[in-house]
Amino acid sequence: MALSLKKHEMPVQDPQVRAHNFDEVALGYDEETAVAEAERCLHCKVPQCRKGCPVSVDIPEFIGKIKERDFDGAIEKIKEANALPAVCGRVCPQENQCEKYCVLAKKGESVGIGRLERYVADRYMAKNEEVKPIEYAADAQKVAVIGSGPSGLSCAGDLAKKGYKVTVFEALHKAGGVLSYGIPEFRLPKDEVVKKEIDNIAKLGVKFELNSVAGRLFTVDELMEEEGFDAVFIGTGAGLPRFQGIPGESLSGVYSANEFLTRCNLMKAYKFPEYATPIKIGKKVAVIGGGNVAMDAARTALRLGAEKVYIVYRRSEAELPARKEEVEHAKEEGIEFKLLNNPVEILGDENGWVKGMRCIKMELGEPDESGRRRPVAVAGSEFDLDVETVIVSIGTGPNPIISQTTPGLDTTKRGNIAADEETGATSKPGVFAGGDIVTGAATVILAMGAGRKAAAAIDEYLKSKR
Amino acid sequence: MFKILKKEELSPSVYSMDIEAPRVAKKCLAGQFIILRVDEEGERIPLTIANFDREKGIINIVFQVIGASTMALAAKEAGESIVDFAGPLGQPSKIKKFDGTVVVVGGGIGVAPTFPIARAMKEAGNKVIAIMGAKTKDILIMEKEMSEVTDEILITTDDGSRGIKGFVTYAVQELVNRGEKIAQITAIGPVIMMKSVADATRELGIPTVVSLNPIMVDGTGMCGGCRVTVGDETKFACVDGPEFDGHKVDFPELMSRQRMYRDMEAEEKDHICRIGLGRK
């Protein structure tokens, strides 16, 4: 049988239908499709794909197990490296990671590694297998994990399995970090995927203390000196949204993507007034930015009833940082991309509400430090976009609460926590950090990897203290 | 779950509640706030800490029923619980011994959050005067408590039914007229009141702190919804504030942003009323 140059297609909800609901867009492979897709893998002796995976999932091995229909074996293989496969299979930017390096990508399409990972993980989850609680030694050492995003969750899970008593402190009323408040339901189902992952970690015996803002309710020093924690992991995420600093950003109708998505995902504003948190959406919406967050905001706006949604991005399509699949899905759903355009002012009406956005056309000039061609404004090319809502999604800067209240914890010039890349060790003994608070906004898989590396390093550190 | 230990109606539609929250009570300081959710469908509402008892592990909040969420909270009785209570949030008030009198100005329920500040200022060795404003005498709150922690209280009512007739700014002017050397004023209340106090003290050259109440969601420095403009800089009230230099705050912008959900809130209140007080 000649191998297809194309991946097996992912069944998806019809774009016309899904643009009006919050149900998951991609429906997942069935068993036959998964096995057929697995057949495409050549089991390379030197698998290039693994080099592209930040946590080096043993890709050919797990795909081999799928071929044999040994799905339990496949999930075991994946879990050796990846603590959150149902999440990563859905949200990893595979086209820049594992799949980019797959040999098949040279001639056609790579193996659908992410899709296979998701299939195996979903299948395992559906079994609802009992998680065995850990039996902790009476004198087990205690570790505090601050933040319950992917870095904190994976750090907590690994440490619990090693026999440490772990407490996760989370500022919000719900665990999960960006998985709960940022990435929308239609890309990452909350009850079926996120909640289950968290419940499984809780079943290991990890305690979750919600509504607990570290740096305010307690300091890192107090955790170690007064509450008896032997080590602390900080995984508090990317922090405060940035704004461009253009006129009009304080008008009513201007949201940061974080606020917009938090209202919708965490507070379920799309079910208002059954849920008490409101969200305002105009008929026409502009989202500024080109990353995953911008795509999520735009597609959420559409689902909340906006008639026209623009993505306004200052570079060209090739530079869009979002996952390729999300860009494609957004286009199918009717989001209009205004590329090579930069907002210069948000226009308000007499009541302080947004009534439009002035943009200027850009062209690509010489490459900048990042190697990408720098967008430069085309003089005199301003035009007004008719919108009532503007969602700003141009990145985040670190949250200051913990660094301000933890003496001896060094930060970088940008205000991120300075931590060793391999171990997560910070300048403060016993304190480790990882994920977006260290790297700036990155990816789930990197945050998860950082949490696991830190767990290994914390284990070493605590063994030496015993 | 966080238990309501005590509930009291201070004046029509203004309630005081004691909430059992030992960890928050252990750490909180004057000027900080909490965020609570009444039930699983509830929104996150910020309320200033009006009092605390570290030994008993109690936080006291004083709130006015103005919309659906505060209505749902008011429907809860002592002995019942609310689902979430996070704090202390925000930067504490800067308490120290000043060279001169410290004045706290509370308008309406804004009196409540000035109480712990007045007490802390007094404990720091300051002469403290409280100005308490209300529309009319029946809705004055916490007069007794306030008089216990200050050297003097001045009451103003819009209708003249108690104390000085007129706004709190009149009382400030009166203090200045009588030669009181004021080192700092902390004003908390409706935005329009804080603006008038700040406008008046700018001319008088009195440093003035105000506590801002923009719309918030997380209260931890993640969403950016609480942004306010202070001296041409964008600040986040939940992590940089809530207290700011009143002479630098862009009040009109704050007022405009606070109105953002007004029509939807009316719809929500209506929904809550139709399904009965409180959601559960």
Ligand SMILES: Cc1cc2nc3c(=O)[nH]c(=O)nc-3n(C[C@H](O)[C@H](O)[C@H](O)COP(=O)(O)OP(=O)(O)OC[C@H]3O[C@@H](n4cnc5c(N)ncnc54)[C@H](O)[C@@H]3O)c2cc1C
């Ligand atoms: C809308 C959106 C879409 C995204 N899409 C993708 C995608 O498709 N693919 C991908 O790989 N990545 C994506 N990302 C990025 C990815 O989600 C993050 O890189 C990842 O979640 C970072 O994990 P983390 O553990 O470092 O922090 P987070 O997930 O941010 O979690 C941090 C947690 O710490 C808590 N916290 C903060 N401060 C405190 C404190 N003082 N005390 C206690 N708790 C605290 C926060 O409330 C939060 O729950 C997206 C991000 C967003 C916002």
Ligand SMILES: Cc1cc2nc3c(=O)[nH]c(=O)nc-3n(C[C@H](O)[C@H](O)[C@H](O)COP(=O)(O)OP(=O)(O)OC[C@H]3O[C@@H](n4cnc5c(N)ncnc54)[C@H](O)[C@@H]3O)c2cc1C
């Ligand atoms: C730091 C801070 C401290 C506060 N302290 C107190 C206090 O001690 N006592 C008190 O009675 N009120 C206080 N407030 C205001 C209180 O949070 C609002 O009155 C409450 O959220 C209204 O909710 P609602 O659903 O009943 O009314 P809604 O009908 O939803 O809202 C009425 C008005 O309240 C404001 N508001 C609504 N939601 C929020 C929100 N999530 N955050 C902030 N403001 C909002 C808006 O101006 C809105 O127009 C404080 C606000 C802040 C930000």
Ligand code: SF4
């Ligand atoms: S974790 Fe992400 S990068 Fe690694 S194999 Fe899975 S999908 Fe690819």
Ligand code: SF4
């Ligand atoms: S590079 Fe592609 S074909 Fe080779 S092992 Fe990896 S997934 Fe299979």
Ligand code: FES
């Ligand atoms: S309330 Fe969200 S950043 Fe302040």
